[in-house]
Amino acid sequence: MSRNKYLIAIMFSCFSCAEPPRELSVLGPYKVVDEIVDGHLNTDTVFTSIRPFEFIDQEGNTVNHQTIEGKVYVTDFFFTSCPTICPKMKQQMLRIYDAYSDFDNLVLLSHSIDPVRDSVGRLKDYADKLGINSEKWHLVTGERDSIYSMAKHYMIAAQEDKLAPGGYAHSGAFLLVDQNKQIRGIYDGTDAEEVDQLIADIELILNQSEP
Amino acid sequence: MENGQGLGALIPPVANADFVLNNMEQLACIIKYGMQGEITVNGVVYNDQMEGNARLTDVEINNIIYYILVELNGQNKSFEIGDVKAHLDACKR
Numbered sequence: 528m529s530r531n532k533y534l535i536a537i538m539f540s541c542f543s544c545a546e547p548p549r550e551l552s553v554l555g556p557y558k559v560v561d562e563i564v565d566g567h568l569n570t571d572t573v574f575t576s577i578r579p580f581e582f583i584d585q586e587g588n589t590v591n592h593q594t595i596e597g598k599v600y601v602t603d604f605f606f607t608s609c610p611t612i613c614p615k616m617k618q619q620m621l622r623i624y625d626a627y628s629d630f631d632n633l634v635l636l637s638h639s640i641d642p643v644r645d646s647v648g649r650l651k652d653y654a655d656k657l658g659i660n661s662e663k664w665h666l667v668t669g670e671r672d673s674i675y676s677m678a679k680h681y682m683i684a685a686q687e688d689k690l691a692p693g694g695y696a697h698s699g700a701f702l703l704v705d706q707n708k709q710i711r712g713i714y715d716g717t718d719a720e721e722v723d724q725l726i727a728d729i730e731l732i733l734n735q736s737e738p
Numbered sequence: 739m740e741n742g743q744g745l746g747a748l749i750p751p752v753a754n755a756d757f758v759l760n761n762m763e764q765l766a767c768i769i770k771y772g773m774q775g776e777i778t779v780n781g782v783v784y785n786d787q788m789e790g791n792a793r794l795t796d797v798e799i800n801n802i803i804y805y806i807l808v809e810l811n812g813q814n815k816s817f818e819i820g821d822v823k824a825h826l827d828a829c830k831r
Binding site: 610 | 745749772790
């Protein structure tokens with residue numbers, strides 16, 4: 528009899544538990560590594576972290592690992608002549624820009640997949656019209672192959688497509704990368720609700736870094 | 739943006755936009771073929787390229803113009819299909 532009471536008590540106590548805080552797992556390719564440590568077999572899952580890159584932003588400044596070192600960043604792929612999803616993506620990205628304008632350890636990194644038309648000058652013009660600061664939101668260009676392989680690395684689809692409006696097809700995904708250069712979230716940048724979640728998740732990650 | 743407000747100094751508004759009301763004959767062509775160069779909308783200067791959407795049919799363009807004029811600019815009339823065709827013929831590329 529008392530055992531049943533115990534069981535019921537445990538059940539009820541669980542119902543009144545607060546929801547566990549949202550956890551963001553690391554996303555992307557990983558390796559499972561076996562190691563013998565002190566005679567025990569240790570199995571570890573090692574996630575890929577974003578590999579080194581080098582691009583140039585709208586001010587002509589180099590953007591590479593040093594630019595994002597120790598920072599949380601949101602990244603996407605676009606091009607200035609894109610008539611379809613890009614305006615929406617930029618509008619949503621602006622929300623993130625405004626929400627974290629006072630946080631130095633959150634930056635935005637948008638890659639142009641149209642190196643032909645999107646020169647540094649063109650990117651600067653676009654950035655000025657959007658009203659953004661390059662230190663916070665880098666619009667970058669670079670070698671075509673480097674940009675496209677970077678998109679692959681981030682698992683974001685981007686390619687030339689003569690049949691697509693503007694000549695390029697790409698996904699509207701925003702990726703959230705943490706201070707250890709690991710991917711923690713993928714969101715649809717054209718969807719305001721998903722970007723709401725992204726804005727909340729950025730705060731989670733920024734807080735996690737606090738000692 | 740869903741409400742036609744535009745985006746910064748990059749994309750002009752189409753809602754309550756004087757440019758729209760002053761250029762009604764050109765709307766079909768602009769929608770289909772895009773436009774570029776400096777324009778002033780509600781007192782703000784914009785200068786960039788707008789991509790057209792050549793795959794839109796006349797019916798679709800008519801519906802878009804209706805939405806822009808009636809829903810976004812408070813007009814109580816819209817174009818007829820015939821108007822759209824005539825305007826597009828005039829700027830045919």
